[in-house]
Amino acid sequence: MNLNFLSRDFKHTEIKLLFITMILSVFCVSSAIILTQGIQSGLSDTTGSWLGGDRILKSPNPIEPEIKEKAKALHLQTTETLTFLSMLVHHDDLALAEVKAVDEQYPLKGELRGTSQLFTADKPLLTVPEPGSVWLEASLFSLLNVKINDTILIGVAPFKITEVMTFESDRGGEGFMLAPRALINQKDIAKTAVIQPGSRLSYALLIAGPDQNLKEFDAWVLPKITPTESFLNAKEARPTLKTLLDQGENYLTLIVVINLILAGVAISAAAKRFAARQFNTVAIYRCFGASAQWIFIRYTVEIIILGLIAGVIGFLLGFFVVYWCQDLFEKLLMQKIEITLIIPAIFAILTVLVLTFGFAFPPLYALRKISPMRILRRDLSVKGKSNKGLLLRSLNLLLNILISSLGNLLGKFSSKLNVSVRYGLANIARYPYENSIQLLAFSLVFMAACLLFLVRTDLIQTWHNKIPQFAPNYFVINVGPEEKDHFQTFLHQNAIETQELYPIIRGRLLAVNNEIVELSETVNNTNNNGNSSNSSNSGNNGKRQLHRLLNLTYGLNLQKDNKIIAGSWLSTQDTGKSVISIEKGFSERQNIHMGDILKFQIGEKLIEATVTSIRTVEWDSFNPNFFVIFPPKVIDVFPTSYMTSFYVAPDKVPLLRTLIKQFPAINLIDISQILKLVAVLINLLSTVIEILCGFTAIMAFILLWCTIVSNLDERTRNAVLFRAIGVGNKSLLFILLSEFLLLGFVSGLIAALGASAIYAWLAINIFTLNFIPNWLLLIFGPLFSMILVGGGGWLGIRKVFILPPIQIFSRI
Amino acid sequence: MAKTLTILQDVSLNIDTGDILGILGVSGSGKSTLLGLLAGLDLPTQGRVFWNDTSLNELNEDGRARLRLHHAGFIFQNFELLPAYTALENVLLPLELIGQTDATSKAKLCLKEVELSARMHHYPNQLSGGEQQRVAIARAFAIQPSILFADEPTGNLDQKTGSHIIELLFELNQRHKTTLVFVTHDPTLSKICSKILHLSEGKLEA
Numbered sequence A: 001m002n003l004n005f006l007s008r009d010f011k012h013t014e015i016k017l018l019f020i021t022m023i024l025s026v027f028c029v030s031s032a033i034i035l036t037q038g039i040q041s042g043l044s045d046t047t048g049s050w051l052g053g054d055r056i057l058k059s060p061n062p063i064e065p066e067i068k069e070k071a072k073a074l075h076l077q078t079t080e081t082l083t084f085l086s087m088l089v090h091h092d093d094l095a096l097a098e099v100k101a102v103d104e105q106y107p108l109k110g111e112l113r114g115t116s117q118l119f120t121a122d123k124p125l126l127t128v129p130e131p132g133s134v135w136l137e138a139s140l141f142s143l144l145n146v147k148i149n150d151t152i153l154i155g156v157a158p159f160k161i162t163e164v165m166t167f168e169s170d171r172g173g174e175g176f177m178l179a180p181r182a183l184i185n186q187k188d189i190a191k192t193a194v195i196q197p198g199s200r201l202s203y204a205l206l207i208a209g210p211d212q213n214l215k216e217f218d219a220w221v222l223p224k225i226t227p228t229e230s231f232l233n234a235k236e237a238r239p240t241l242k243t244l245l246d247q248g249e250n251y252l253t254l255i256v257v258i259n260l261i262l263a264g265v266a267i268s269a270a271a272k273r274f275a276a277r278q279f280n281t282v283a284i285y286r287c288f289g290a291s292a293q294w295i296f297i298r299y300t301v302e303i304i305i306l307g308l309i310a311g312v313i314g315f316l317l318g319f320f321v322v323y324w325c326q327d328l329f330e331k332l333l334m335q336k337i338e339i340t341l342i343i344p345a346i347f348a349i350l351t352v353l354v355l356t357f358g359f360a361f362p363p364l365y366a367l368r369k370i371s372p373m374r375i376l377r378r379d380l381s382v383k384g385k386s387n388k389g390l391l392l393r394s395l396n397l398l399l400n401i402l403i404s405s406l407g408n409l410l411g412k413f414s415s416k417l418n419v420s421v422r423y424g425l426a427n428i429a430r431y432p433y434e435n436s437i438q439l440l441a442f443s444l445v446f447m448a449a450c451l452l453f454l455v456r457t458d459l460i461q462t463w464h465n466k467i468p469q470f471a472p473n474y475f476v477i478n479v480g481p482e483e484k485d486h487f488q489t490f491l492h493q494n495a496i497e498t499q500e501l502y503p504i505i506r507g508r509l510l511a512v513n514n515e516i517v518e519l520s521e522t523v524n525n526t527n528n529n530g531n532s533s534n535s536s537n538s539g540n541n542g543k544r545q546l547h548r549l550l551n552l553t554y555g556l557n558l559q560k561d562n563k564i565i566a567g568s569w570l571s572t573q574d575t576g577k578s579v580i581s582i583e584k585g586f587s588e589r590q591n592i593h594m595g596d597i598l599k600f601q602i603g604e605k606l607i608e609a610t611v612t613s614i615r616t617v618e619w620d621s622f623n624p625n626f627f628v629i630f631p632p633k634v635i636d637v638f639p640t641s642y643m644t645s646f647y648v649a650p651d652k653v654p655l656l657r658t659l660i661k662q663f664p665a666i667n668l669i670d671i672s673q674i675l676k677l678v679a680v681l682i683n684l685l686s687t688v689i690e691i692l693c694g695f696t697a698i699m700a701f702i703l704l705w706c707t708i709v710s711n712l713d714e715r716t717r718n719a720v721l722f723r724a725i726g727v728g729n730k731s732l733l734f735i736l737l738s739e740f741l742l743l744g745f746v747s748g749l750i751a752a753l754g755a756s757a758i759y760a761w762l763a764i765n766i767f768t769l770n771f772i773p774n775w776l777l778l779i780f781g782p783l784f785s786m787i788l789v790g791g792g793g794w795l796g797i798r799k800v801f802i803l804p805p806i807q808i809f810s811r812i
Numbered sequence B: 001m002a003k004t005l006t007i008l009q010d011v012s013l014n015i016d017t018g019d020i021l022g023i024l025g026v027s028g029s030g031k032s033t034l035l036g037l038l039a040g041l042d043l044p045t046q047g048r049v050f051w052n053d054t055s056l057n058e059l060n061e062d063g064r065a066r067l068r069l070h071h072a073g074f075i076f077q078n079f080e081l082l083p084a085y086t087a088l089e090n091v092l093l094p095l096e097l098i099g100q101t102d103a104t105s106k107a108k109l110c111l112k113e114v115e116l117s118a119r120m121h122h123y124p125n126q127l128s129g130g131e132q133q134r135v136a137i138a139r140a141f142a143i144q145p146s147i148l149f150a151d152e153p154t155g156n157l158d159q160k161t162g163s164h165i166i167e168l169l170f171e172l173n174q175r176h177k178t179t180l181v182f183v184t185h186d187p188t189l190s191k192i193c194s195k196i197l198h199l200s201e202g203k204l205e206a
Ligand SMILES: Nc1ncnc2c1ncn2[C@@H]1O[C@H](COP(=O)(O)OP(=O)(O)O)[C@@H](O)[C@H]1O
Pocket: A809, A810, B005, B007, B025, B026, B027, B028, B029, B030, B031, B032, B033, B034
């Protein structure tokens, strides 16, 4: 029975719109959730490959068995590594290397890449070094003057070189190493005899597994972490990735929220209108003896069936789109993406329930109360004393002010135009309730659109700015003062552009305002992570950072991505003065303020300096950055090495071999893999955002249309009378359009202002973007919405002009 | 394509200034259609309609609209008042559209003529059917039209109210010397007409 009603009711535009909105909304919600899930799984895998696992626990001491057992009990995969600094020996050549000993499980996530020939294309390595063999990073080959199959000594044990290692997945967690990497098998540790009292060792436990188990593990292990240990989460390991992921996820949430709001409003508008059209039908039902219960069931069952069908279609559509996207994403991420359908399905059902019962149902529920008397007294325009809210009242006031000022303005220009436009504008005032509702809905639609547009544009722009096309993909450290000029000449001759070379002087912070910075246990991290470009450690480990050597630099050029937030940047007058500029995060962690006096130990000497400025630094910008910067001629006297970064085009990579040969002491760090990954992420997130924005735009259009048609009946009715008594088509068009245009303009203005305000808040508090007011939006927003509402209004009202006015006789 | 439906056939008539023409016929006989054609609300597929020497066929929609705006008044069976407009505003509508000076005082005068001065700030849904039709009459006479078209003006009213409306209509018609074309299915009204047309299935009956 109800299916018959449904198929008949489906002829109504409102029901169609309601149905489409419902489908779109379920589609958006489920696809957004499936996508977020997919990305999260894809990304946590990708980010996991940063650390070689999802979590990494680093300690100067062997990892407690208790911890390993807990991980095992939680069905987490684990592998242990041991890293130590050691001198590698080949005949007369010596080189300091960071040796890492690994077992067969290593790495849990990501991969090792290598090649059997220097500077040739690399391939994934599926194993770890056999006992007795060693894999070396490219720079060690020239430092030691060796080739594949040569034998070198680590400690007291001989090792055969079997691979050139080009990529090591847990490099991301380590930041910048002072010495190049050598990889050996864990079984060989004892052989080398390097583990002795006092040797600087770094143990690490890599952990990987399902999110849920990891969370449980986190909760259990975090209280056990001692100050000398560190526990890293893959997702938080790199600031760039973390910011990207957070922003991406926040944006998806924003889209879903906006989507649901739009859907709710659209559906309730459509349902209301449908219900209004059912008044007379229901009156006839009642008149013929239908009970209130029958009417209740008739419409309730109908709306539930509608919701169910829409839900299934929406979910399937979402699934297919994601299925299609999955391919795209897997290509982008070069990784399998796991998609589970249970959670999205639950959300789809929730969406259907909320939209059906929260928004579509109430107006239909009210139908059962319609009195059969209505059939005798058809008050088509039931002007109920609506209890208008404050919002509607103020909107109404705003409209009235605008109308009267616009009316006056137009009156000055043309008296002919004046009459019809004034009528149109006056019409707005005649339907205060309806028009305020419309205004509200239009404003909502445009605000949502503006907001999505603003955030999208800025977010994607910011992301792309993060990785300019020729972003430095190599860092070089340890350039000696005597080779500095040669080094620059080399780069210059080979047309490799570089920024300035930053001097690095290593020192410790001893005291702030004569208050001794408390020292904890010895620093055991062999990879001296003093270079502050890796802020993950600095951010997570807080105070520990201090006990390490800090990289101090000097100069008067402020890095492009640095911003002074207190004091003023070092100037030429500061040259030779004991002043410093420090980084914001550093100042916060150490509770250092402007004017504080910091005491550093550099070599044997003590240096005091006053803080005269505090900077913010974009740690995820891939530029060299520093916590502490001196002016020139203060710390120049100390032994200095230099660092810089530069971009090497793929075809120029073989040049690096010559570079390493010519400057054997320098340490070249390849970050092109990091950059590639970030670029992939940016592409992925941008694509997702574009797709969902598209969905939301469709939804916004539907709501716009629902709103336009919501009181079109009465407008059309009035228009027919206007035509009959002799108002020409042109004047009538003016009357009708001026209403829509004004509504469009005002809502566009409200939307642009509202969206800017919300955006400012979101940008600062949620997306951590720089807020720049978009003036164009304030101009084009109102214009655009004027055109849209005007156009939509014209589409809706156009049928008035098609039929001859004689139709006025045949209507009831 | 649907089959062509012929609604009116072989209808030829002449209305003189000051005439009161009654169009009679059963429901569905084509009375409203004829009235609409006479008023220029639509054009016949064949045949011509003249107002004085002006052929409506030669005018476009806007041209005919302009003629109606300045020279014709309308009264409908279901009143057709604008629901969001007060009685006064409804009467003001045509006056303002033709750019009448002191429109408001004129509109008030018209409402006085139909004895609704007391109700001028009321909305249509606050008025009874008879009162609504009186507002419609005031609106129709407001611009002093030379011809008035009325489609079953009493169709939605009870007998007593209906005859009151008819009285009012005729009285105003006399006073303003307007030509009146009105449709009715009530044969008793025929005696006050100067001319009568009987329509039956779209054709004139003698
Ligand atoms: N828009 C229309 N489409 C099709 N037929 C119509 C239309 N308007 C009127 N008719 C038909 O024309 C005939 C005359 O209608 P009408 O002039 O309204 O009759 P009356 O006013 O005498 O009751 C009727 O048979 C009616 O069905």
